[in-house]
Amino acid sequence: MIEIQGLTKRFGSTTILDGLDLEIPTGQCTVILGRSGCGKSVLLKHIIGLIRPDAGSIRIDSVEVGSLGYDDLANLRRRFGMLFQMAALFDSMTVGENVGLALREHTKKSEAEIRRICEEKLTLVGLAGIQDKKPSDLSGGMRKRVGLARAIAMDPDYVLYDEPTTGLDPITAEQINLLIRDLQRRLHLTSVAVTHDMKSAYAIGDRLCLLYKGKIQFIGTPDEIRSTGDPTVQQFIHGEASGPLTDEVGAVRAGRKA
Amino acid sequence: MNARALQSPVGAAGEAILEFIAGAGRLALFLARFAAELPGGLRYRRLILRQCFQIGNQSMPLVVLTSIFVGGVAALQSSYQFQGAIPLIYVGTVLAKSVFIELGPVLTALVVGSRVGASIAAEIGTMRVTEQLDALETLAIRPVRYLAIPRFVAAVVMLPVITVFANAIAIVGGMVVAVARVGISVHTFTRGMRLLFDAHDIYGGLIKSFVFGAVIALAGCYFGFTTAGGAEGVGTATMKAVVACCVMILVADYFLAEVIFRILFAPK
Numbered sequence: 001m002i003e004i005q006g007l008t009k010r011f012g013s014t015t016i017l018d019g020l021d022l023e024i025p026t027g028q029c030t031v032i033l034g035r036s037g038c039g040k041s042v043l044l045k046h047i048i049g050l051i052r053p054d055a056g057s058i059r060i061d062s063v064e065v066g067s068l069g070y071d072d073l074a075n076l077r078r079r080f081g082m083l084f085q086m087a088a089l090f091d092s093m094t095v096g097e098n099v100g101l102a103l104r105e106h107t108k109k110s111e112a113e114i115r116r117i118c119e120e121k122l123t124l125v126g127l128a129g130i131q132d133k134k135p136s137d138l139s140g141g142m143r144k145r146v147g148l149a150r151a152i153a154m155d156p157d158y159v160l161y162d163e164p165t166t167g168l169d170p171i172t173a174e175q176i177n178l179l180i181r182d183l184q185r186r187l188h189l190t191s192v193a194v195t196h197d198m199k200s201a202y203a204i205g206d207r208l209c210l211l212y213k214g215k216i217q218f219i220g221t222p223d224e225i226r227s228t229g230d231p232t233v234q235q236f237i238h239g240e241a242s243g244p245l246t247d248e249v250g251a252v253r254a255g256r257k258a
Numbered sequence: 259m260n261a262r263a264l265q266s267p268v269g270a271a272g273e274a275i276l277e278f279i280a281g282a283g284r285l286a287l288f289l290a291r292f293a294a295e296l297p298g299g300l301r302y303r304r305l306i307l308r309q310c311f312q313i314g315n316q317s318m319p320l321v322v323l324t325s326i327f328v329g330g331v332a333a334l335q336s337s338y339q340f341q342g343a344i345p346l347i348y349v350g351t352v353l354a355k356s357v358f359i360e361l362g363p364v365l366t367a368l369v370v371g372s373r374v375g376a377s378i379a380a381e382i383g384t385m386r387v388t389e390q391l392d393a394l395e396t397l398a399i400r401p402v403r404y405l406a407i408p409r410f411v412a413a414v415v416m417l418p419v420i421t422v423f424a425n426a427i428a429i430v431g432g433m434v435v436a437v438a439r440v441g442i443s444v445h446t447f448t449r450g451m452r453l454l455f456d457a458h459d460i461y462g463g464l465i466k467s468f469v470f471g472a473v474i475a476l477a478g479c480y481f482g483f484t485t486a487g488g489a490e491g492v493g494t495a496t497m498k499a500v501v502a503c504c505v506m507i508l509v510a511d512y513f514l515a516e517v518i519f520r521i522l523f524a525p526k
Contacts (some may be wrong), residue, residue, distance in 0.1 A: 046393070048396055075398070077397070077398040078398045081396075082393070083397040084389060085389070088388060088389040088392065089387075090390055090394075090509075091384075092381075101399070102397040102398065102399070105398070106398060234372075
């Protein structure tokens, strides 16, 4: 389980996360929703220790992430996989080298065994037989799939997805959603996804959370979020131009003009 | 510089001082991390060999071309200055001394440094802005150990090797010009080279190039790792790396000359 308490992060004078509390249960996919720039990716990077909080705590199975030194944090990260927004594949390596990098670094498996595992993971994401291709030879959707294969190469307990469907056409996006759901069921993962794509959120999420003003505004199942009377949530899930999410910005701008 | 700083020169000066202190702090932290990761990074032999190949093999055409002309112009200008005052046999003497001690190591470092420093900063900077460095961290791989140390080791190993080739090519280039354009015989030229030859000149030059290799790799890695922003950030980091390489090589050259030729190999 991931427990986040009072998480606060500021960049300069801007407060991105403001005492955020959240529990992410084991074996489920929790989706963090929110507008662009609201701090979703920052939250994800705190979970895996890429960003240190200004205040608050993150506990992974009761281990406090902020208190870990570099070696312990590296050990903790071996239990994680992360899919980045633009896949973040290593350009200078082949697909096989990308997927097998952690295996080559952290295990004593033979090259043949690593190639077999890479092929197995690539088959899981529907991309068998492309180990010798370069990332530059792949489409956006294929790059995301390779990123996903790399994320699950070490059989992690936790997988983090940063905007898994951003920049993909609707069909490829749906394929990625099905893939995430399928991996979730097959590998019994604990997943955290951040997105502003509601279709993706409904497809992959067991629990949906709305991040607003640096805090979690709402938590619930897809059905609960659809039926809630919270106007902020309703504006977000229906993508309406006016409402609590945007009116405040409009009011501030109007106030400045006056 | 922001709008507030533009309105106040004091504010602008304060902002520049703060940025300088912050930059010094970032550099100190990077060097501390680099030193801590150095022993662990030496195990990446395959990556080190790949970097040696890239630095050595890809720099050689440029080094060959520049060294020929460096040797040629040194021979031409020394013969011009000696005319009517100093016997031309000393053209070979001066050429060998200046190439081994100064021209070979420094000009090779400037040529290779501009190319390699820029390449390292651009590659690591691009990895920074495309989240590839974050991806390495999430795979529990230390980016400084995995990326910076192999480049550093390759640079400090390869720069002296390239300098040896550059020295030889510059001497040949100088001899060709001395014979073909100045009218000195090959025998006279080589006898001149041997007149005041001291092996310490070569050793000193190679010690310099070893240090220059370290400067080039560190500048490229530092500006690559501290890249911020998108394509513009990568461009800025690359430009800063090239400028830092060139300036640091010339500054280090002076201090190395003091240490090597006035203390280490001081005439007895």
